[in-house]
Amino acid sequence: MVNTYEEAVDWIHSRLRFGIKPGVKRMEWMMEKLNHPERRLKTIHIAGTNGKGSTVTYVRNILQKAEYKVGTFTSPYIEQFNERISVNGQPIGNQELVDVVNIIKPLAEQLEETDLGSPTEFEIITAMSLYYFAHINIVDVVVYEVGLGGRLDSTNIIYPLVSVITNIGFDHMAILGETVEEIASEKAGIIKPGVPVITTASQENALRVIRQIANEKKAKMYEHNMQFTVTDYNQLETGEQFTIQTPFITIENIELSMKGKHQVNNAALAIMTVTYLKTFYSFLIEEHHIKAGLKDAFWPGRMEEVVKTPSIYLDGAHNEEGIATLVDTIKTRFTKNRVHILFSALSDKPLNKMITELESVAHSITYTTFDYERALSARQLAELSTHKNHSYDESWENALKNIKASLTDEDVLIVTGSLYFISTIRSFLKQ
Known part of the structure; x- marks a missing residue:
């Protein structure tokens, strides 16, 4: 009992x-x-x-x-x-x-x-x-x-x-x-x-x-x-x-x-x-x-704007189709913005395709990790990157802090990847 x-x-x-x-x-x-x-x-x-x-x-x-x-x-x-x-x-x-x-x-x-x-x-x-x-x-x-x-x-x-x-x-x-x-x-x-x-x-x-x-x-x-x-x-x-x-x-x-x-x-x-x-x-x-x-209707972590100025969105795009949908949304909604992406993912995903898609619409992309047994390290993710403006940080708190400090009102930050990662970030931002 x-x-x-x-x-x-x-x-x-x-x-x-x-x-x-x-x-x-x-x-x-x-x-x-x-x-x-x-x-x-x-x-x-x-x-x-x-x-x-x-x-x-x-x-x-x-x-x-x-x-x-x-x-x-x-x-x-x-x-x-x-x-x-x-x-x-x-x-x-x-x-x-x-x-x-x-x-x-x-x-x-x-x-x-x-x-x-x-x-x-x-x-x-x-x-x-x-x-x-x-x-x-x-x-x-x-x-x-x-x-x-x-x-x-x-x-x-x-x-x-x-x-x-x-x-x-x-x-x-x-x-x-x-x-x-x-x-x-x-x-x-x-x-x-x-x-x-x-x-x-x-x-x-x-x-x-x-x-x-x-x-x-x-x-x-x-x-x-x-x-x-x-x-x-x-x-x-x-x-x-x-x-x-x-x-x-x-x-x-x-x-x-x-x-x-x-x-x-x-x-x-x-x-x-x-x-x-x-x-x-x-x-x-x-x-x-x-x-x-x-x-x-509202569903957390689905193109959810959690901070307005500058805009920070959370989107749990955790597989190939989810990333393609997110990229389409970025292309249609943020044509006048510089889009920065913070990404973390689990090891059992087609990451090469997902990262290539994300980098096609990103002004900058930062790779990070979080406390979950199947999460890849930030360095492992960054090794898959070909974006000229990519970086990585094993601490998502540091990564988020540094990106936020660099944003202007015209910039948009999209935090995406594993839903477990989105849950972690959302709890932190909501506090």
Whole structure:
């Protein structure tokens, strides 16, 4: 039994030693012991390479504006561990987390003694969330973000109202596969028989795989630029603006506060999802709920302006597709600014490609590191650089301090790379 919040979090993190174990057998075992809390929940399941967190936020905000009580399950966290399990944007309370750990911990210890072996950290947190939303803080609907892949992810224990797939890109290839088709197959593993799937995946190779799996499962498929389309896109000083057409509704002059054209795709995905719920599940969602929810939506660490003069942005571009999206945003938003970049990354990423892309838009780039076991040293990153104005500092605090001291009002600093790095920097800047 654990008695304090610190003990509870330490116990959860102790499960990290069991690594990643793809498959849902251990989840099925725990759900059986808990009398299947997942069957008591209405859920929306979101997979994809990038954009999951933003899409979760858009869906949640719209449903909240329509006065639904909405649970969310996301990863990783940016400010505090508790935010991974939230209701209407409010993280699970410290005592509630202790209470749920004391329910799940004995099951984990029993499971360790079986042939299935010890549950992982992510499996523990997933099981905690399902019990919490079903029995402790009962909600109208829960939006579940896939942790890794989809087919063998612990969240795939749920049977959702609708399945959602954002883009398909190259990340976690050692686990998910080397090709777009293999990765798409893993992501599309969340598709359930008869449950519709909505996607903004754009590569034809990926779409072919998703269509085939949806067809096999008799799941109706809604594709971006086919069944739902975006028109009249405008970049605003405060964010983005667009019009959307779906089979169920047309909405004009939608505004987003989250910056970047990619956020329009994420918002379109959310709109298609909630209008499907309105049409087929009688959710009471009106156009003004959608517009207000999208405009108010905020997700930390995604082109987040944390300092205004001079501007400092945080963006968790931690893989090849994320970097490409960030570079596109820089090219369209900061044409009159000198852009300085502070970058740190984990060792399991295609860093040569990522660094080449970043350096193409940087006036200067500084490489650094942070306290995380898979983080590369600043020197290792700098050795991959060909930029004439690059430097490195093993202390991110020193690097940040020195860059800030050199900035003028016309300069922009973008801190990017690993989400764990972004979390570290954000906590420091917010203080």
